[in-house]
Structure formats: C-alpha cells, structure tokens
Amino acid sequence: MKYNFTEIEKKWQSYWDEHKTFAATQEDSKEKFYALIEFPYPSGDGLHVGHARPYTAMDIVARKRRKLGQNVLFPIGFDSFGLPTENFAIKNKVHPADVTKRNITRFTEQLKALGYSFDWDRAVETTDPAYYKWTQWIFIKMFEKGLAYKQKMPVNWCPSCNCVLANEEAQGGVCERCGSPVVRREKSQWMLKITEYAERLLDDLDTVDFIERVKVQQKNWIGKSTGASVTFAVPETGDKLTVFTTRPDTLFGVTYMVVSPEHALVEQWLTSGAIKNAQEVTAYRDAAARKSDFERTETAKDKTGASLDGITAENPANGEKIPVFISDYVLATYGTGAIMAVPGHDTRDWEFAKVFGLPIIEVVAGGDVEKEAFTDCETGQMVNSGFLNGLAVSQAKEKITAWLEDGGLGHKTVNFKLRDWVFARQRYWGEPIPMVYCEHCGYVPLPESELPLVLPQVENYEPTTTGESPLSKMTDWVNVKCLKCGHAAKRETDTMPQWAGSSWYFLRYADPKNSEALASKEALDYWTPVDWYNGGMEHTTLHLLYSRFWHKFLYDIGVAPTAEPYKKRTSHGMILGADGQKMSKSRGNVVNPGEVIAETGADTLRLYIMFIGDFEKTAPWSPDAVKGCRRLLDRIWNLTETRRGGDDFALSKTHEKSVNRTIKKVGEDIEAMKFNTAIAALMSLVNEFYGQGADPSRGDIRTLLSLLSPFAPHIAEELWQIQGFSGLASTAPWPEYDETMLSDNDIPIAVQIGGKLKTTITVAADADEQAVIAAVLSDEKITRLAEGKELVRTIYVPGRLVNLIFKG
C-alpha cells in the first residue's frame, strides 16, 4: 500500500505553522545553534532544485540539533533587490515592487511545501524599507569612517545591463549576469574601502572553520604578495618612477622599465613635451583604452607597446640608464602601475624584450636566459650583481632591500590583488544611497532621523545609456536643500549593488523587528556568530567576502560582538540535469521541485536530493533513482502500518546492535554532511526489519522514525502519531546509542595467503592472537592450501585479518 503524501504533508505543514513549532526564542540558559543558508533571490522562475540541496541539508542539521535539545535559530528571508526583477518589470510594464511581492509569495509557498523548519516569523526582505533603513545606516557609518568614498576611476561597464560592475562581478572580462563583454569607462563612483581590511580578511581565515577550498579561493582573491618598492630617477624631467617588485634581488638585471598606458606620468610627459614620439605614444594609449578587458586577455600572449623616446630611467643599483616603455601588459590597477623589467628572470618581460630587441642579463645562475626566463627562486645563485654575487635568492632579497632602505631608494612593501569595491549601480531597483551633494559642502549623509530614504515611485525606471541612474530624471526628488548649509543640492541617484542587503542580513535575523537598531545588543550577543553557514562556491569571492568585510566593520564600531560572522562554512555541489549538463531553460533539462513534489511528495524529494551523491560534489539528477527513495518511504509506511504487531514483528531477530549502530552512523553522518550514507544506513535498517522483524517493545520503530524525521519529517510525524508516541517526532529527543552494543561477540577475520584473500573465518571477539592463528591454521581450506609449504611469517591485525606468508 502506498501512503497519501499529499494529504499528510499538508497536514503537518499546517500544524507546524499554526503551532510555531520551529520558532526560535531566546533562552539565555540554553545552548544556541545558529544554522544559516543563503537566502534566495526571489526570481520569477520560482524555486529551483539547486535551492533544495543546501536548504534540505541544513534543515536536516537544524532538525537534528533541535532534537538534541539545542536552541536552534534557522531563519529564512529574501534577497529581493536585483536586476532580473527590474528587467522583468520593465518588459511587462509592472512595478518591480509588485513583481517582488508576487515572487516572494510564490517562493514562500514552495519553501513551505518542502517542509523546512524555518522560523517564518523572522523572515526578512531586503527591499523592505524597515530593513534597508539599516543597510543605509551602515553605509553612512562607513562614510563617516572614511571607508565609503566617491572617486573618478576606470570601472567595468556592462553595455547590456547599462550598469557598472564590481571587479568580482566582471571576472574573465564578461558580465557575471548576462555574459556580455565588459568595457572600461571612466566614471565617478561610490567605492568601499575593502582593501583596508585585506590583511585582516586574510589573517582571520585562520580563526574560522571554513572548508579548505573556500579559504584557498579567498586567499588567492585577496592575493597578498610581499616585496619591495624601488624608486628610479628620471633625469630628463626630474621625476621619480616607483615600482613594486617581488624580486628586488634581480635589480642588477633590470634592462628597461614599463609603465601602464593609464599611468599619470605618461599624461604629464605628453603635456610637457618630454616625450619625443608623442604621436606614437598617444596612438598606443588610445588603442589600449578602446580594448575591452576581454580583448586584453585574449591578446595576452602577444606583447605590444611603445617606447617613450626622450625618457630614461636610472637604475639605483648601478646607475645605468635604461629605456622606458608603455605597454598594456602592465596593469594600472596593481602595484604602482609601473614595473622594472627583468627579462632574464620574468617570463613576460622576456617575451617583451624579445619583441623589442632589448638586452637580457642573467643575474641568477641556473638556467639559460637566452632560451627562456629563469624564474626559479629556490636553487639559483646571484651573478653579475655586484655586492649580491654568490648569494642565494632569498638572502639577496634581504640584503638588497636593506641596502635600498639605507639609501632611501626603496623599502619593503606588501601588495594585494584585492581592489576596492565599486558600490554603486545606475539602476532603479536597489537601495538608494543616502547622500546629498552640495557644491559647497561636498557629500553630506542623511541624518539617521531621515532614514530610511525610501525609493521614490517613478514613471519610468528604464536604465539610461548615458550611465545615469533612472532616478536622476526625478527632479523633484533629486533637488533638495543641503543639509548643512541650505544651498541647493542634489541627491545621489545611483543605488547600491545587490550585495548590499545580503552583507549583514544574518545579523537582522537575531532581532528582525527592531526599529531602534539593526538588532539589539542582547540578541546579537546571544545568537551570533552564525554557527554553521552553508552556501554556494560561486559566492566565495562575492557575498562571503563582502559580508565578512561588513561584519568586521560593524565589529570595529561596536555593533557586532565578534570579529568573524561565521564560525563554520561548508559548500554544496551543483545539481546537473539528467544529461549531465548544467540545468538551463534553453537545454530543457530543468527539474522543477514543484512537479516532483506533486508526483511523489516532498519527503521523497528531500530524501533523494540528499541520497543523490556526495554533498560537496556535483551530481546529475536521475528521475529513475528517485524511485528508490520513494520505495523506502512506502516500505516504512507498510512496515509500521500493516505489520504493526503482526507475526513479522514477533520474530524480532534484528539484533540490538544493528539499531545502535544505525543511531551512531546516522548521527555522525549528518554532522559530516554525509547524508547519502546516512540514508543508506536507514535503508539497511529497514531491510533488516523486513527480514528479521522489528521489536516494538524495544522501541525499534520509535528509533527508526526519530532518525528518519530530519530527512522525511512529514511521514515521520504522521507515523509517530499513528503509533501513539507522545509529542512530535520533530521535537522528540534524538535517540542515544549504547556503546557496548556496537560490537559483536563473534567477528569475521579475513584470511590471506601472500596478501591474497583466500577465505574468512569467524572468531570470538576476545580471542587472542594465538587462538586466532590456531583457528586459521586448522581451517580446512587453509590446511589444504598450506600442504607441503613452509610457513615463514604470519601477520595478524586484531579484528581484521591474518596474512600467511609461505615459502616454496
């Protein structure tokens, strides 16, 4: 008989809702556990199976911890600002707020249909003015501390979205959202000084329990490198050209210098006429400016550039005069935007030197610099380097750095790849930046009393191609009096990026209704930090890094109680389509969770999505394999329904150790996120109950249902009630296992001859080595195989195996 999942699942979802079974209430005496998943962006497509995997996983953890007696906070909300909503709204001529409302309603229904144990009373929406009041408040605090600033600079511009992008959103030179090639534009932008936190964002990774690949990826993104800055004199103009290098030891090998096309000195030298071939240099500079980032990386191998005739630099180490070039292989945004070129020991410089016929000097012996650059730092010895000759690279680095410092020619320097965060978007559907610009006073933040600065209703919120926000057309909203001096002033019309609201939402969950503060101190002290945060790898260098930065800032100003927001971070693999390809509408391989629920129930979907494979790895969806999970539930239903108290139960030969082992295994597997093997263990136990019978008097059924309940909460709850157990399966204590019940009296021992398995014998668990070997040697098969051979060695691994080595 199959169970009626539709009815049962609705019944218990309503029950949990009405009774607020999973509401989190602060109880200072109780141990808290804060489980967090990344709140969804409520897109028009509805919930995706990609959401179900991490959400189900953390729901299982939350449900288990609750049963362990911990005070669990497992909240949900909506990251509801964002471009797709705005684009949909423009296309269909509706207001983004209406679209958002509709999508959130739909998401809420879908999330509830999956039976997640969220505390719905704490749900937050980033588009709610009562919420984004505090997003704006944090921005103002950052402005006050000098961490938010406006600056004209080259930015990533997506010509399709008509919007600037953060570096993190423009990886690989294409727009993260729409895939269009990103171009460079000069624009005055709001920036957040995340670089000021670079060192701490890096160092504090050692204090948190993040999976290794997350740490590695953040470390690489922050990209710390230690070296020296070195100053070269330009005798023709009297300027100083400063470079950053990680190889100061190679200073004697510098044969030319390169500055980026955007370097300020180039502009200066062009204006002053110091550059003799101004036409050529200007042409090169313009061509570089026209290239998109994508084109720049495409042509990365072919070095191009132009020499700056009339400009030379003086090597501080040996006083030699060397030529200076501009080339776009030198980035304006890293280091000083200029390099000292050491073609003998840097691959890129070597390539450039070959194209331009520049001298290559060997200063570290060990390679052949005529064939290729020798970049090994470990083995080489300094040559052609004056007072550095004979030293190892590492010693030379120290010696030359000290020498530069003594002579005032340079010093030890640390550089980061991390760039400041472009924090403005020229779009409508985002948090307004609460700033007013006055000709006399500059940028003036709104006072807290005027927050939230609510997004005004506009007629037309289509993006402009000029790079102005749609809000700029709202003249009566834009034109205000300066808050300081009263003169005419203008509001900032750019809005915040999507990442703003999600950078602190986990703090709001602690106290979501607070109108006096982003959350009360008591609530934050009790609930934060987040104990366990699971989310996608795609957010590692975006949301995860951004929110760590905001949290550190909030910690610094005394709002957040801890230096790090998340104690533990785990990550799930993607679910692919049945064809092994990434799910997408165009491929037609998208699995809609709603359809699966309708067909086979939420409990089955939850089970399958956890059984599908290793949680951390990508896994293809398999419609057939879902059946196995459905069968498990039917078998449990029939086990407890039709066989209840029947003859099968009377057998009750299932050994107590099986039950105890399953309790241990399922509990440990949940903590290790090995959900697939936890479910396999449940399947095995059910198989055993079918074969041997379950003993209700021992509580076998109760234990099974309790273990099942985090995975398949609805059916567990229903059967719990049918069995007449008191309370709810969801809140009943997690079963305990008896340590003494885990091992057998008789254990199997593998018997090998020369490392090859020949047979298996059973011995008493407390048998000693002698007894086991005696048993092995008296085994009929072993006797036969051993005949006429001399036993030269026996290896005995207690409880595992015996390996016999024969001669002849």
Next chain:
RNA sequence: GCUGGUGUGGCGGAACUGGCAGACGCCCGGGACUUAAAAUCCCGUUCUGGCAACAGAGUACCGGUUCGAUUCCGGUCACCAGCACCA
C-alpha cells in the same frame, strides 16, 4: 600558465588511520503472489572462464614502498572548478 579538486561495475555512488573493493540505490535477470499485468515481497547481479565448486583479472595509466595499496610516494593522461600579463 597558476591554484584547488576529481578519475572505482551498465548507471548514481560506498570503503575508518594502509587491512575482506563495489555498502546503499537505480537498471537488468529469476522466483513468489495474480486469470493476467502493475504494484509488492524474496533471490541474484564487477568482468573473464566454468553446470558448479573454483580459478584468474580488476579502483584512469606507468612505476615504487609494503606481508598487504582505491588509500602512501614519483611520473603520465583525462576531466571539472576558480584565477589569469598581479611584476
């Protein structure tokens, strides 16, 4: 190019700290029940040879350490992800 990861039956995947490879599930084959089918229950299911007992091979590939290697070491190949002229 750099960084990280992965490679196990027809398929998804198991395997503690070097100790019985393939748990669990899907597919498939057989049986029971049924007038029949579906569902359900039971059995089998890495490959090769054999009716079978059994024998041999086998964890991407080549080699090494070891009584014993999916696991450790060296090398090769393939795939996935991230970064990418970061000086």
